[in-house]
Amino acid sequence: MAPAHEQTHTGTEEPPHEGGLPQFQLEYWGGQIVWLLLLFTLLYFLMSRVFVPRMRKVLDTRAQTIADAVEQARRAQDEAKAMAEAGRAEVAEARAAAQRAGAEAKARANAAAAKRQAAEDERLNAKMAEAEVRIRASRDKAMSNVGAIASDTAQAMIEKLTGVKATAADAAALAAATAKGNA
Amino acid sequence: MASPMEQFQIKKIVDLPDFTIPGTNYTVDMAITNSSLAMFVAAGALILFFAFLTASPKVVPGRFQVVGEGVFTFIDDLATSVMGHEGRKYFPFIFTIFTFVLTMNLLGLIPGNFTATSQLAVTVTLAVLVFSLVLIIGFWKHGLGFFKLFVPSGLPLPMVPLLFLIELFSFLLRPVTLSLRLFGNMLGGHVALKVFAGFIVALGGMAFAGGFGLHNLGIAGAVLSMGGVVALTALELLVACLQAFVFAILTTIYLNDAVTAGHGH
Amino acid sequence: MDASAAKLIGAGLATMGMIGAGIGVGTIFGNFLSGALRNPSAAGGQFTNLMLGTALVEALGILAFVLSLVILFS
Numbered sequence: 001m002a003p004a005h006e007q008t009h010t011g012t013e014e015p016p017h018e019g020g021l022p023q024f025q026l027e028y029w030g031g032q033i034v035w036l037l038l039l040f041t042l043l044y045f046l047m048s049r050v051f052v053p054r055m056r057k058v059l060d061t062r063a064q065t066i067a068d069a070v071e072q073a074r075r076a077q078d079e080a081k082a083m084a085e086a087g088r089a090e091v092a093e094a095r096a097a098a099q100r101a102g103a104e105a106k107a108r109a110n111a112a113a114a115k116r117q118a119a120e121d122e123r124l125n126a127k128m129a130e131a132e133v134r135i136r137a138s139r140d141k142a143m144s145n146v147g148a149i150a151s152d153t154a155q156a157m158i159e160k161l162t163g164v165k166a167t168a169a170d171a172a173a174l175a176a177a178t179a180k181g182n183a
Numbered sequence: 184m185a186s187p188m189e190q191f192q193i194k195k196i197v198d199l200p201d202f203t204i205p206g207t208n209y210t211v212d213m214a215i216t217n218s219s220l221a222m223f224v225a226a227g228a229l230i231l232f233f234a235f236l237t238a239s240p241k242v243v244p245g246r247f248q249v250v251g252e253g254v255f256t257f258i259d260d261l262a263t264s265v266m267g268h269e270g271r272k273y274f275p276f277i278f279t280i281f282t283f284v285l286t287m288n289l290l291g292l293i294p295g296n297f298t299a300t301s302q303l304a305v306t307v308t309l310a311v312l313v314f315s316l317v318l319i320i321g322f323w324k325h326g327l328g329f330f331k332l333f334v335p336s337g338l339p340l341p342m343v344p345l346l347f348l349i350e351l352f353s354f355l356l357r358p359v360t361l362s363l364r365l366f367g368n369m370l371g372g373h374v375a376l377k378v379f380a381g382f383i384v385a386l387g388g389m390a391f392a393g394g395f396g397l398h399n400l401g402i403a404g405a406v407l408s409m410g411g412v413v414a415l416t417a418l419e420l421l422v423a424c425l426q427a428f429v430f431a432i433l434t435t436i437y438l439n440d441a442v443t444a445g446h447g448h
Numbered sequence: 449m450d451a452s453a454a455k456l457i458g459a460g461l462a463t464m465g466m467i468g469a470g471i472g473v474g475t476i477f478g479n480f481l482s483g484a485l486r487n488p489s490a491a492g493g494q495f496t497n498l499m500l501g502t503a504l505v506e507a508l509g510i511l512a513f514v515l516s517l518v519i520l521f522s
Contacts, residue, residue: 020521022191023303023366028218030211032193032304034202035219039226040312043283046230048275054237055255062242188521264496360507367510370517429503432496 150175187377191301191370193218221299225286254282258431265435269442276316277438280309281431288369288423292416300426301369303362310362313434321441332444361433368426372419379415382408455519462516469509476501 155171158164197215204211215223236251244252258278262270284300291298299305321329333350334343383405390401480498484491 021517022188022193023301023370024518025193027212028193028216029304030209031213031216032218032222032299032302033308034211034213035215036222036299036305036308037312039222040279040283040309043226043229044276044279046233047279047282051233051237052255052275052278054240055252058237058240058242059252059256065242261496360504360511363514364503364507364510367514368506371510371513374517425499429499432500433503436500 147172147175150178154178187374187381190297190373190377193302196220217297218299218302218305221287221290221297222305225283225290225299228290229282229286261432262435265432266439266442269439270435273435273438273442277431277435280313280434281427284309284365284430285424285427288427289420291369291373292419292423298369298373300365301373303366306362306366307358309365309430310358313361313437314358317437317441320438321444324442325444329441329444332440357433357437361430365426365430368422372415372422376412376415376419379408379411383412455522459516459520462512462519465512465515466509469505469512472505472508473502476505 151168151172151174154174155165155168158171158174193216195214195216199213199215201210202213203209232251236248240248255278258281259270259274262274262277264270266273287299287305290296291301321332325331330347333347333354335346335350338346386401386404386408388401390398390405392401476498480491480494483494
């Protein structure tokens with residue numbers, strides 16, 4: 001530490017001013033204090049009136065912007081969610097409507113088919129009844145023919161057996177009696 | 184070799200007429216000295232910085248704006264964390280103190296520049312300004328209740344006078360320590376820088392004088408001292424920021440004492 | 449003894465006040481670090497208190513330093 005020692009020596013041997021440290025030269029204090037106070041006051045007023053409000057405005061604006069963006073995003077998300085919900089409800093409704101329409105169509109088709117069937121049945125029934133009537137008529141006719149044939153046959157058989165020419169009325173009565181007995 | 188104290192010598196640059204304070208016969212030498220010039224430069228740099236910063240602020244900040252807003256929110260957070268909601272009201276004062284002291288500290292680190300905060304007059308003025316503001320706010324807000332600050336609550340009665348004296352003494356010591364801390368840090372750092380810089384010159388001279396291997400030793404020593412100066416400058420950069428921060432934080436705490444008069448947040 | 453020699457010795461003795469400041473600053477930072485390693489999440493919130501304590505302790509060391517300079521250069 002020799003150089004430092006040397007320096008302190010030079011410092012003590014020829015002090016820059018009377019009174020040691022330059023900081024303790026009181027004749028310079030007044031000017032420094034006054035200038036410092038003036039500058040500080042100027043700075044303080046500039047800061048409190050101009051700079052700090054401006055900076056705070058910027059920061060507040062930024063915070064507001066961020067909050068707005070977040071709010072907007074949240075709203076958009078909510079909206080999307082609501083939309084998705086609505087879409088889902090719509091799909092469900094459409095499905096229900098489709099199901100209803102299908103069922104309706106089926107019912108309608110069923111009804112039409114039933115009606116058609118009924119009409120067809122009726123027609124067929126009518127035809128059948130007609131046919132039956134016709135059949136009965138033809139049977140009756142055939143039956144009466146049968147009576148005639150039987151009396152003819154009986155007349156012929158009697159003639160052959162007895163050699164007597166039976167009358168048609170006797171033969172018919174006989175035939176009717178046998179028919180009744182057979183029946 | 185020049186004394187390490189020579190850098191603190193105040194010199195007049197522009198001589199202005201003396202100013203006599205009205206009502207007294209005390210005259211103030213209003214000459215622009217290198218000390219007040221350093222203050223002017225610091226204040227001018229600050230005003231330019233903030234004027235430029237707030238001229239066209241953008242919602243999405245650029246690099247320059249990030250720096251300025253970083254300083255702003257740093258002190259804003261400090262004020263609100265210590266003083267709570269009251270912090271907003273006193274924020275401009277704390278912010279002015281911090282930025283002004285920081286600028287004077289940093290400008291003083293540029294080689295050849297004068298460090299205004301290494302002048303006791305400057306630091307004492309700032310400390311007394313803070314102290315008187317604390318007194319004014321304290322007595323204006325609480326009246327004589329401000330003295331409760333010196334009496335911790337829940338104290339047995341016989342202890343009150345003793346503790347009152349101790350607390351009062353430490354309270355009155357506040358401006359002294361506040362001013363001496365900044366002054367001492369700046370003074371010490373610059374003296375150490377100057378001493379190491381002096382080593383470079385002395386050892387370099389020894390190297391040129393030569394003889395008996397002193398030549399090589401001188402060069403090695405000078406290089407080592409140069410490294411020391413660089414390292415010390417980096418350290419002083421840290422100290423300059425730290426002391427400005429400490430000054431601001433102590434100002435905030437003292438102001439908080441005045442606002443709450445000792446009963447908590 | 450020469451008066452200037454006494455001044456130098458006095459200045460040297462005055463710097464001894466910095467011993468206490470050194471111990472104090474070391475204690476503060478050491479305790480902060482051990483506390484911070486135990487509960488790192490709470491460390492950030494105590495930074496202000498750390499700086500405050502350091503500043504208060506350092507002030508005493510600075511006081512000794514300034515006193516020594518005053519003795520040396522008066």
